Amino acid sequence: MANRILLVDDEPRVLDGLRRALHGRYDLDTAPSGAQGLAVLEAQARPAPFEVIVSDMMMPGMNGADFLHRARDFAPDAVLMILSGQADLATTIAAVNNANLFRFLIKPCPAEELARALDAALRQAQLVRSERELLQRTVTGAVEVLTEVMSLACPMAARRTSRIRILVTAASAQLGLGDDWRLPVAAMLSQIGSLAVPGPVLEQVETGGQLRPEEWQAYLEHPEVAHRLLARIPRLEEVAEWIGNQMDGMDHGAEDADHHGGPPDGGEPPGDLAAAVLPAAVAFLAGFDSGQSPGAAARRVAATGRYPQELIDALVAASERLTPRGVLREISALQVRAGMLLEDDLVTTSGLVLLRKGERVSEVLAARLANFARSVGVVEPVRVLVRP
Numbered sequence: 001m002a003n004r005i006l007l008v009d010d011e012p013r014v015l016d017g018l019r020r021a022l023h024g025r026y027d028l029d030t031a032p033s034g035a036q037g038l039a040v041l042e043a044q045a046r047p048a049p050f051e052v053i054v055s056d057m058m059m060p061g062m063n064g065a066d067f068l069h070r071a072r073d074f075a076p077d078a079v080l081m082i083l084s085g086q087a088d089l090a091t092t093i094a095a096v097n098n099a100n101l102f103r104f105l106i107k108p109c110p111a112e113e114l115a116r117a118l119d120a121a122l123r124q125a126q127l128v129r130s131e132r133e134l135l136q137r138t139v140t141g142a143v144e145v146l147t148e149v150m151s152l153a154c155p156m157a158a159r160r161t162s163r164i165r166i167l168v169t170a171a172s173a174q175l176g177l178g179d180d181w182r183l184p185v186a187a188m189l190s191q192i193g194s195l196a197v198p199g200p201v202l203e204q205v206e207t208g209g210q211l212r213p214e215e216w217q218a219y220l221e222h223p224e225v226a227h228r229l230l231a232r233i234p235r236l237e238e239v240a241e242w243i244g245n246q247m248d249g250m251d252h253g254a255e256d257a258d259h260h261g262g263p264p265d266g267g268e269p270p271g272d273l274a275a276a277v278l279p280a281a282v283a284f285l286a287g288f289d290s291g292q293s294p295g296a297a298a299r300r301v302a303a304t305g306r307y308p309q310e311l312i313d314a315l316v317a318a319s320e321r322l323t324p325r326g327v328l329r330e331i332s333a334l335q336v337r338a339g340m341l342l343e344d345d346l347v348t349t350s351g352l353v354l355l356r357k358g359e360r361v362s363e364v365l366a367a368r369l370a371n372f373a374r375s376v377g378v379v380e381p382v383r384v385l386v387r388p
Contacts, residue, residue: 003027003122004049008037008067009056009083014107021111026118034062034070041074050078051125052118057084068101077128079121083109135235136181147188148364150195156202157194159359163289163322164190167281170318175310177274186239186278190246193226206356208290223247242275246282273311280307284315294319324358326385333373333382338363341385349377 003026009015015030022028029050031037037055044050053071057064068080080100085107102124103117151158168187172178194202201215211219227244230236280301287297294316302312324341333346338361346355346369354372355365361384372378 003051004029005052005054005118006031006037006040006050006078007054008032008034008059008064010059011056014056018114022115022118025115034059034064034067037067038070038074041071044074050075052079052081052121054081054083054118057082072100077125077132079125079128081105081117081121083107083114139235140181140185143185143188146192148362150192151359151362151365152368154191154195154199154202155354155356155359156199156206157191159356160194160206160285161188161191162360163285164278164281166321167285167315167318168277170321171281171311171314172277174314174317175273175277177277180274182239182242183274183277185236186242187281189226189230189239190243190278190282191222191226192229193222193224193243196225197222206289220247242278245275246279248279273308276307276311280311281315284312284319288319288322324385326387328383329386330381330383332380333369333378336361336366336369336382336384338366339387343383343385346382347379348372349379352376354378 005022005026006029007015007018008031009018010032012032015032019028019030029040031040034055037053041050041053053068053075055064055067055071059067062070064082064084068082071078071080079102081103082101083105102121105114105117109117147158147161150161165184165187168183169178172180172183177183197219198215201211201219203209204211204215205219223244223246227240230240230243233240283301283304284297287300288294292300297319298312298316301307301315302309324343326341328343329340340361342355342357342359342361345353345357347353354369355361359365361369369378
């Protein structure tokens, strides 16, 4: 529901008066203290978070400035207002500076004046939301295009990107982080640094082959390469940080190369749950792709002590999506379409491997395949899995 507003005041008669004055115009919730206001925010239902939060200033236990500052953790996009009968200069300055106030209203405030302020706050909330959604769609769309282009330059990196994205997306949804646009973007960009790694090294990693120490070191450096590239892009600084840390603790040397490095071996855990998703998924996938069962891969990740159990459980559940599913078809190269999953390596008549088994065909790859089929020739029939 739109127009959700939270009113916080320690005087019951003030809250009753506000409810009567604003009834029917907005979707109102109230709380008699800052602590209870935070509890309401923590329990707020999605996808309808509070758009505006209005608080009294002088309240016992937690004043309005402190409450609104902490409210940002639960409602980062909410527009914040103070409605107060008294406030000294210091607390007023704190509220304006720390909580980033939209309005500071003085009691008693006529109902129509308050309604005008709330309407302006709701318009501001809509503007902020629209700008954020536009930014997120733009960034996500641009990253998806970049990922498809990467599939032409480095199919093995693209395949790994796809599998990481499957894990991150499914696990994030289970953890209640499905609306965090940074997570799928981080997954899609996680392997961009692999473009700097020699193809034979990536192939050895993909197939679980042995690597020399210098080859393994070259592979381990790809997250830092990606971090340096992405940190230059405004609004992607945090995503770049997650990608740069995706293999924290996996630098054990070539003796672990047959396990793709295994899971991280301890170290400082990520700062929050969202930051933990990508490195946990990378560590889990390392074990899973080396032949471990989901349970065994999860136990190795859990043994590091770096990740919460709820995240590890979510990755185990998400791993079911890594198993190819669909109806097997044998078709010509020109019939291959985006979304199909290759059941075998796709090879030209001259022996060049165009696409690997297990790779999901994108629009770009389908176009490339059609061009090779017409000009060079492709071994047919092509066996694919088609979503039912």
